[in-house]
Amino acid sequence: MKVLLIAPAWRKSTGNKTKTIFPPLHLATVAALTPPGVEVRILDESIEDIDFNARVDLVGITALTALAPRAYAIADEFRARGVPVVMGGMHASAMPEEALKHVDAVVVGEAEGQWPQLLEDFQAGRMKNVYRTEKRPSLAGLPVPRRDLLELDRYLIPHTVQTTRGCPFACSFCAVSQFFGRTFRHRPVEEVIREVASLPGRIVGFVDDNIIASKKYARELFRSLIPLRIHWFSQGSLDLADDEELLGLAAKSGCVGMFIGFESLVQQNLEKIGKRVNRVERFREAIKKIHRFGIAIEGAFIFGLDKDDPGVFKCTVNFARRCRLEVAQFSILTPLPGTKLYREMQEQGRITNRDWSQYNFARVVYEPLSMSAEKLQRGFEWAWRKFYSYPSILQRLGWWPRRHHGILWAINVQFRQRVWRYV
Ligand code: SF4
Structure with missing residues (x-):
């Protein structure tokens, strides 16, 4: 067969x-x-x-x-x-x-x-x-992914590993807790280490939803990664900055960068979407702390939340530039089917487009509350172009040598090319 x-x-x-x-x-x-x-x-x-x-x-x-x-x-x-x-x-x-x-x-x-x-x-x-699937499967003893079936030399980041599934938070726009449940499950550390050690490359992407959702597990994992001398990146919540020991272990184990969802600079927006782990007044300090450990940040921001007026674009881009975020990702709020946000917007009759191909985080598919759909679309495009303009890249990364300087420039230039091609 x-x-x-x-x-x-x-x-x-x-x-x-x-x-x-x-x-x-x-x-x-x-x-x-x-x-x-x-x-x-x-x-x-x-x-x-x-x-x-x-x-x-x-x-x-x-x-x-x-x-x-x-x-x-x-x-x-x-x-x-x-x-x-x-x-x-x-x-x-x-x-x-x-x-x-x-x-x-x-x-x-x-x-x-x-x-x-x-x-x-x-x-x-x-x-x-x-x-x-009635019962969430245990992640212990999972078979190793069949990487032999992939043409790995066709990918920029060929070596990816999953260590955990799920997230204990339940942000209303996010499909993760819907799909994996709010329970956080992780693979045994020794199985992860065995898999990472078997990879031929030294750069590894941990494709987790929130790799630090359990600080205890993350500490154990990072400690065990140190002898492998790899460079890695992943995705995690901002409370990483609350734990200096964890930050130190992440840096020591080769963490190059973390994708972190800031989502909004308006606290009321964060309350509304249920991202209670984020406190806007602590953003700057948290970013400084993560940077002090030599870890780069890819910040994620959502435009079009209910309290976002047309000033949100400039305010967000200025913030990301002033804090010298190495990379940023802007998206338009998107009510993905299965999420709480989808159900809310459906009840409010605010969904204007059901062509799923437009649910790519770059198109307005619903009626925003505090600006027109047209303004939201244009502002989103402006933010990408402004953040990835050469003056902005230079101001955020500088010319001088710093940790992972070459990789960060390469990522920014990649993003810039994509922005100019598609936005
Ligand atoms: S913290 Fe991140 S992964 Fe967890 S529910 Fe919120 S957006 Fe999703």
């Missing part, structure tokens, strides 16, 4: 010239859950075009909301050729009925437990429509 796992892409494949950022680790994880005897292949559409006439018995697709229309189009093509299709991931888990109009079965929630069962049922000719 042959199974083809597909990661749909935003744009046409890059051919064999350019690289894309991350490999589809989630599909390599699903491949590792596939029983021996089943031949499995991974196709990342961002680097390779799909051959719809390929001889396969079953296709598996996963997609976030913005890629759901593309995933459905791929599924329709395969099914028209008589090949059954299964879909999983965050969007299909939030909208299983919608997905079932295009696919034969949906895996709701995490794949562990469900995927092997689905394959067994498929081979026995009794595949169900819905496979639902």
Whole structure:
């Protein structure tokens, strides 16, 4: 039996010239859950075009909301050729009925437990429509992702590892706690260390939602990473700055940078979205502290929250520049299906666009409260261009040598190119 796992892409494949950022680790994880005897292949559409006439018995697709229309189009093509299709991931888990109009079965929630069962049922000719994960799977003893099925040299950051799942916070716009639950689960440290040590590269991206959600676990993990002498980056909440011991261990274990969600400079906005871990009056001090440990920050900010007026763009960009954030990511508030924000906006009748392809954090798909949709769209684009202008990059990073200076310049220039191409 042959199974083809597909990661749909935003744009046409890059051919064999350019690289894309991350490999589809989630599909390599699903491949590792596939029983021996089943031949499995991974196709990342961002680097390779799909051959719809390929001889396969079953296709598996996963997609976030913005890629759901593309995933459905791929599924329709395969099914028209008589090949059954299964879909999983965050969007299909939030909208299983919608997905079932295009696919034969949906895996709701995490794949562990469900995927092997689905394959067994498929081979026995009794595949169900819905496979639902009732109990959050333990992360102990997970099989190592099948990286041998990925073309790792086609990615800028080829080595990614997951250590934890879930987040104890429940920000209303975020799909993480909806999908993984508010419980925070982690892999045994020794299993993570074994996996990291087996990677040929020295730069590792930990693709966690909040790697410091359990400080105790993070301390143990960082301590064990020190002897491996790697450079790593991940995502975490701002309360990292409250714990100097943890910061010291992160730096010592090779932490280059952290992606941190500041979200808003208006406390009322933070209260409204439930991001209580963030206190605006402590932002500057926290940033200074993290920087003192030589850790760069990629700050994430959302535009279009209910208290955001047209002054939000300038205020946010000035803040990010003054605090010399090495990287920033601005997004437009997006009510992803399955989130509390989606339910609230739905009840208030504020959703204006249901074309999922526009749910890419760069388009206004709802009615903002304190400015027009047009102003929000233009302000968002202005913020990206202003922050990634050369004077801004130079002011934030400077010419002088500092820790990871070359990498940070390269990332900023990459972002700048993307901004000028797409925004
Ligand atoms: S802290 Fe981050 S990962 Fe956790 S719920 Fe909020 S936005 Fe999501």
